[in-house]
Amino acid sequence: MxxxxxxxxxxxxxxxxxxxxxxxxxxxxxxxxxxxxxxxxxxxxxxxxxxxxxxxxxxxxxxxxxxxxxxxxxxxxxxxxxxxxxxxxxxxxxxxxxxxxxxxxxxxxxxxxxxxxxxxxxxxxxxxxxxxxxxxxxxxxxxxxxxxxxxxxxxxxxxxxxxxxxxxxxxxxxxxxxxxxxxxxxxxxxxxxxxxxxxxxxxxxxxxxxxxxxxQPRRFARKNIYLIGGYFVETGGRWNDIHTLEIVSKYDTFNETWVQMQSLIYPRHHFGICVHKGLIYVAGGEHDSMIYDAVERYNPQSNKWYHMANLNHPRSGLGLVAVTDKLYALGGWIGMELGNTVEEYDPVRNEWRLHAEMPTLRIDMAVVELEGLIYVIGGADRDGGFESEMSLVESFNPVTKEWEELTSMNESRAYPGVASLGGYIYAVGGYSSVLGDLATVEKYCPMKNMWTSLPPMSYSRTAPSVVGVNGLLYIMGGRHSSSMDGIFSSSCIALDSMECYDPKTNTWTLLPRLPTPTSDAGAVFL
Structure with a gap:
């Protein structure tokens, strides 16, 4: 100027x-x-x-x-x-x-x-x-x-x-x-x-x-289900003939198609899995009778798995959930004993520490997070075998470290599949020494502290993988025992079927089969 x-x-x-x-x-x-x-x-x-x-x-x-x-x-x-x-x-x-x-x-x-x-x-x-x-x-x-x-x-x-x-x-x-x-x-x-x-x-x-x-759905409305690990048994095979899987399959919920992703570093089943800030965490589990303390993290952007800090104790059959900025690993087998501890993981420090104790010893339970509380559902007591399944449901507040016993399920279930959807918790399938593999389904309302029975699945499933996404409940795989030999059946068949439940219509629909039959796998959505 x-x-x-x-x-x-x-x-x-x-x-x-x-x-x-x-x-x-x-x-x-x-x-x-x-x-x-x-x-x-x-x-x-x-x-x-x-x-x-x-x-x-x-x-x-x-x-x-x-x-x-x-x-x-x-x-x-x-x-x-x-x-x-x-x-x-x-x-x-x-x-x-x-x-x-x-x-x-x-x-x-x-x-x-x-x-x-x-x-x-x-x-x-x-x-x-x-x-x-x-x-x-x-x-x-x-x-x-x-x-x-x-x-x-x-x-x-x-x-x-x-x-x-x-x-x-x-x-x-x-x-x-x-x-x-x-x-x-x-x-x-x-x-x-x-x-x-x-x-x-x-x-x-x-x-x-x-x-x-x-x-086509918008970029961030496209939901994919990741089905990870697990095991299967060849037809006619026995429990000690299982093949542990390291494969990772991604299911496009809109196009209903499967694609293979980068495999796990370690093949494993019976592990804990959760999502935190767009990353998938896998902890513990077992392979060839060896129980892991190893933790892996998957980045879907790079399609790669990375080693993370190990758990304090090797665990199999544990639950893993994310609450706010921390991860929590609960229970499971620790060696030959049932673990009663809860470990807390800090993703920033990449560090695990003992956080609390569980009031009830159990194995093969389901664990899910809903609105800041961790729910531990069903499972089996330390005796295993016949009549060991539990209907017990407990909630844990990781902030106050307080446990609360809630209304039990209508049915006792070991190896149930569990997911949250629309403010409810769904317990799917599992095993009962009285009824064998279960097709029954229950829904829990936290507000009413009440379980309600729903129409059964098309197939009976022990240890299915369950995810709630897009307003639907997806159930994948699991196993079916060929005899009533209890939880540790000498012969079982891993399933490759997949179905979903629509709460709006109260109906089940069969979906495309899994790439590989699998039981005791982990499933999450992103």
Whole structure:
């Protein structure tokens, strides 16, 4: 301004618009001292001034401050502010926060007050962290209903990014039943009818007017099940003829296909498994009668397994769960004895330490985490063999180290498969010395402390692998004893069948077979 041929260079007084005297004073002091006091109250004004005056260091300081302030209530405002002042790094950080917290952000007033163009842009993102497309559909409808008289004319623009083939008809029906605006309801029905007709015409005439991405889950809504390790016995083989597996198979829950991934470092069965921060941990287990203390961690991005710190004690038949920032290994065989200890693992320190003791000795139980509590379910007492199965259920609070005995299952089960889904815990199959391999299923409600029997599986299964994902309960493999010789049957058949339970319809559906029959394997989803 002063060193070029601009009119201001000859003026004695220049008015700088859009910057208050207080803000300019702070900027001027920063230029001379390199120090500035940034707060929530002045950050955006200082950033705008620094951007106008081309002070990149100060823009960076303010951007870093605003990044630390990001939350569900202000992230959209910071995103729009960063866009207006071309702060690309801050804009990218805000966009990442919006995507990662989309369900919560979509209920904020900031979202409901956005212009249609920006809402459509957000809903179009492939990177939304959602459990299902229903959350995107609900966000779109919430925005429309915020001002239906004005916004119903925008319904086609708002619904275009929604991947309707992936939204359950029951969810759409539920919305229509409760929709308070008749205009929105009619417009939605018309949009869905037009969309279905377009798909039908395209399918009939082999046209590609429907964009392929509309029929595929978004990047972070794609869930894969990892089935790891286990063992099988050749037909006619006996217990001491088992083949321990190191294979890892990934199941695409949308396309219903299996692919092989990098194998375990050590073949093992009867181990503990859990997921923590997108990484799979496997601990303990056994192979050829040798009990492991070895722990491995799998990174799905690199498709590699890594050695981690060993357990304090070799364990087989243990439970492994993640709660907040720690992992917990419970019970199992320690040598020839049943272990009564709980070990805690710190992933940051890569270190195990003894954490607590278990009130009940048991083996071949199932362990699952739900809302910060660890549930230990069923199993067998130290006598093994006949009539040793347990219906006992206990919960453990890893913070207070307190145990609580809960309502027992309706049926005693050793080797049950267990998973949490929709706030409930499901106990599946297992073994009973009275009934043999079980096909029965029970659901536990923590609020009511009550177990409810559900329709049985298609197959009886001892030691199945169970995962709850996408609103469905997946059951894989397990074994079936060829005789009533108790838990340690001299002959058993590993299963390659897979089925899932839908709580909404209370029905079971058979799915593609496993790549390899397996029992006592681990299963998780990512």
């Amino acid at each position: 002063f060193t070029n041929r601009m009119m201001e260079r000859d003026q004695t007084s220049i008015e700088i618009h859009e910057i208050s005297s207080t803000t300019f004073q702070s900027v001027l002091e920063f230029l001379y001292t390199g120090a500035i006091d940034i707060s929530e109250g002045n950050c955006q004004d200082v950033l705008a001034a620094a951007n106008m005056l081309g002070i990149s260091d100060l823009v960076s300081i303010c951007s870093k401050f605003l990044k630390l302030q990001l939350d569900a209530e202000n992230c959209l405002g910071i995103y729009r502010f960063a866009d207006a002042y071309s702060c690309e790094k801050l804009k990218a950080d805000a966009e990442k926060f919006i995507n990662k917290n989309f369900p919560k952000v979509s209920y904020q007033e900031e979202f409901l007050e956005l212009p249609q163009e920006l809402v459509s842009e957000i809903l179009l993102s492939e990177n939304l962290f959602i459990k299902s497309e229903q959350e995107v559909f609900q966000a779109a409808m919430n925005w429309l209903l915020f001002d239906p008289a004005i916004r119903r004319r925008e319904i086609y623009k708002i619904l275009t990014p929604v991947r309707f083939p992936l939204v359950a008809e029951s969810d759409i029906k539920k919305f229509l039943e409760t929709c308070p605006d008749i205009g929105i309801k009619v417009a939605l029905l018309k949009y869905i009818e037009d969309f279905k007709q377009e798909r039908s015409i395209c399918k009939e005439h082999n046209l590609d007017r429907i964009k392929p991405h509309l029929t």
